Amino acid sequence: MGQRTLDGEDISELRAAYVRRVTEELPRAARRAGDWPIREDHCFGRVVLDNVFGDAWYDHVDGRPAYEHLSRDELTAAVDLAERMLEAGRPAVEELNRNSLRWRGDSATGPASRPGDA
Numbered sequence: 001m002g003q004r005t006l007d008g009e010d011i012s013e014l015r016a017a018y019v020r021r022v023t024e025e026l027p028r029a030a031r032r033a034g035d036w037p038i039r040e041d042h043c044f045g046r047v048v049l050d051n052v053f054g055d056a057w058y059d060h061v062d063g064r065p066a067y068e069h070l071s072r073d074e075l076t077a078a079v080d081l082a083e084r085m086l087e088a089g090r091p092a093v094e095e096l097n098r099n100s101l102r103w104r105g106d107s108a109t110g111p112a113s114r115p116g117d118a
Contacts, residue, residue: 009072011072011075014072014075014076014079015067015068015070015075017079018048018067018070018075018078018079018082019067021044021048021079021082021083021086022041022044022045022048022067022082023041023044024041025082025086026041026044026082026085026086027039027040027041027044029085029086029089030044030093033089033090035090036089036090036093036094037090037093037094037097038093038097043097044082044085045066045067046100047081047085047093047096047097047099047100048078048081048082048085048096049061049066049067049078050099050100050103050104051081051096051099051100052070052074052077052078052081054099054103055103056103056104081096084096
């Protein structure tokens with residue numbers, strides 16, 4: 001069954017692309033590279049969604065997992081950011097991770113702990 005916006009647009013493929021990038025492709029690329037600051041899927045979800053909102057994502061999304069509650073435009077931005085990290089590698093991952101940590105008031109050693117799936 002497809003996932004549709006309120007106006008009836010099917011965004012199932014866009015949601016699937018987000019999930020593939022964040023849970024499979026980015027962690028795989030991080031393992032291969034061996035020098036990225038993050039490696040786990042939940043970290044990539046945090047970084048991508050925080051950068052979509054320019055803030056901690058959980059202050060902007062009602063419901064979990066977050067990707068199931070994003071608009072078409074938000075999902076498109078999330079997939080674009082994930083693709084940017086895949087294409088540019090470590091420099092993009094470092095930049096976007098720093099943004100995320102700054103918005104959360106975290107040190108460079110790790111993200112804040114907050115319940116919920118990105």
